[in-house]
Amino acid sequence: MIKRSVALLLVGLGLAGCSTASQVRDGMGAAVSGPLDDFNVRREVIPTVLLQAQANPYDMRNLNHCMTIGAEVIRLNEALGPDSDEPAHDDGTRLSERAQDAAARAMLDAIRDSVADFIPGRSWIRRLSGADQHSKAVQSAIQAGRLRRAYLKGLGMQRNCAPPAAPAWYRPGRAAT
Template sequence: MTVRQALSVGLALWFKTAMRPFVLLTTVSLLLSGCAGMGGFGSGVGAAATAPLDDLNLRRQHIPTVLLQAEANPYDLRNLSQCSTIGAEIRRLDEALGPDTDEPPAQDGSTMSERAGDAASDAALDAIRDASTDFIPGRSWIRRLSGAEQHSRHVQSAIQAGRMRRAFLKGVGMNRNCAPPAAPAWFRPEGGSQR
């Protein structure tokens, strides 16, 4: 019997026995998703419940092109001779990575009770994700054999390269006396920004 066949037999047995509590937990979660104070809980249940698909490498996290380019050459300055082009590249990175640490947090107008509800729904989604992945026997080996661990490392490498490139470009923008977003948010160009 090959490793792949043994893995298939093991997964079939696992689905038959271990998925009963998981199905119950998912059903309860779906019922809770109808609660008014749970925000985006209902939309996150599907992703949390299907987390084992990531471990089996049946579903992969998409890596944006801008992060793959940053991973290939984080210090590339081709076509970035103007402040406007540097700012445009930083905005592309912001879309993929989220706001930089020098940016103030966005005010979404939510109340404290809404933020508390969001925190509770995030905790519930984490519990569902943990419960769904804890049922996988030998999870670390399955992640290695399926290639999911390698892809996860690639995603983290691309994110790190994107952050490094964004910081580099903001430094270049500061050096060229550019206004934000081509420089850090706190930077004020001297004598007017270059174009």
């Protein structure tokens, strides 16, 4: 299995450009160190804004103005990435560059999967080490953050706020507070 991944990596690097090779090289450490997550040696840190959203997704403290609602949405966007209502941003990359990025991600995913498959009883190790529970906690925090962001944008629309305190498509009809 590992030999197949290494062969795939070498063929991919030979066919791809220098950009892909450097991306794979840079991401190789994270792909190979995946078992550290399984043994709960390395843990993904949950951002504070997501922990706050998890504790109280409908908290209305300090949300008196559109500016404060927008600031909170921006904090959530930084932790979660852009919302689904956000238009795709053209970052100026060419189609060939995006294809190279996709090839690099595919190679790293193949390496990560091969390393994970190498661990016998991986699911039990994840359960016993607490990694599975931590992974569920991370996903729960992400879900709470998404819920909070949706709530804030709805609140922003109700108060006639402009984006980012409201969905990207919303245009306020009168002066916002």
